[in-house]
Amino acid sequence: SAVISQKPSRDICQRGTSLTIQCQVDSQVTMMFWYRQQPGQSLTLIATANQGSEATYESGFVIDKFPISRPNLTFSTLTVSNMSPEDSSIYLCSSRAGRSSYNEQFFGPGTRLTVL
Amino acid sequence: SQQGEEDPQALSIQEGENATMNCSYKTSINNLQWYRQNSGRGLVHLILIRSNEREKHSGRLRVTLDTSKKSSSLLITASRAADTASYFCATSANAGGTSYGKLTFGQGTILTVHP
Numbered sequence: 001s002a003v004i005s006q007k008p009s010r011d012i013c014q015r016g017t018s019l020t021i022q023c024q025v026d027s028q029v030t031m032m033f034w035y036r037q038q039p040g041q042s043l044t045l046i047a048t049a050n051q052g053s054e055a056t057y058e059s060g061f062v063i064d065k066f067p068i069s070r071p072n073l074t075f076s077t078l079t080v081s082n083m084s085p086e087d088s089s090i091y092l093c094s095s096r097a098g099r100s101s102y103n104e105q106f107f108g109p110g111t112r113l114t115v116l
Numbered sequence: 117s118q119q120g121e122e123d124p125q126a127l128s129i130q131e132g133e134n135a136t137m138n139c140s141y142k143t144s145i146n147n148l149q150w151y152r153q154n155s156g157r158g159l160v161h162l163i164l165i166r167s168n169e170r171e172k173h174s175g176r177l178r179v180t181l182d183t184s185k186k187s188s189s190l191l192i193t194a195s196r197a198a199d200t201a202s203y204f205c206a207t208s209a210n211a212g213g214t215s216y217g218k219l220t221f222g223q224g225t226i227l228t229v230h231p
Binding site for chain 1: 146149156157161206208217219221222224
């Protein structure tokens with residue numbers, strides 16, 4: 001199984017500021033994903049972080065608000081820009097353990113963001 | 117968009133009892149995975165069942181998949197207080213295309229096991 005770490009684990013931020021969340025995987029992976037979990041809700045995919053190319057965003061999410069970097073096969077960052085209280089959520093990164101479509105997908109411990 | 121529906125939304129049982137959670141989905145899938153989340157923390161992977169499998173076991177967990185009904189169930193036997201958590205199903209679409217590798221989550225079931 002892949003071991004995924006995230007930093008920071010939690011943060012409290014002021015409206016209008018930005019926060020960058022880091023995700024590190026203990027092995028090289030082709031695909032990394034970023035999800036958001038709003039309070040009391042399920043998880044929603046924000047984007048797929050592609051190594052060597054721009055991230056692919058889901059409907060309702062845009063690069064200006066959630067810029068993503070993927071400099072190598074083990075690391076990615078998600079920035080939450082110009083934050084508002086509505087951005088208060090848990091942000092989780094995820095990757096699949098191998099190349100097969102039947103490989104399990106693992107998640108980091110999440111970053112709990114509170115925007116005041 | 118969320119394609120999964122889970123029921124019940126909340127389940128409260130006594131230690132030692134079995135807990136069954138159900139998940140339905142709408143489109144063809146490659147596989148379905150179940151996760152546990154404790155108190156808004158990270159997701160713990162429980163089990164993956166492939167679209168060509170009907171049943172899978174892991175310890176006290178038993179997962180079934182009925183692709184004709186587009187539904188899955190998770191059974192936890194002999195539950196413990198430590199099983200108290202939220203449980204989510206997540207589907208992965210068939211390989212290929214823009215949906216490859218993405219997970220679509222159900223709304224989750226909150227399980228409370230009373231000691």
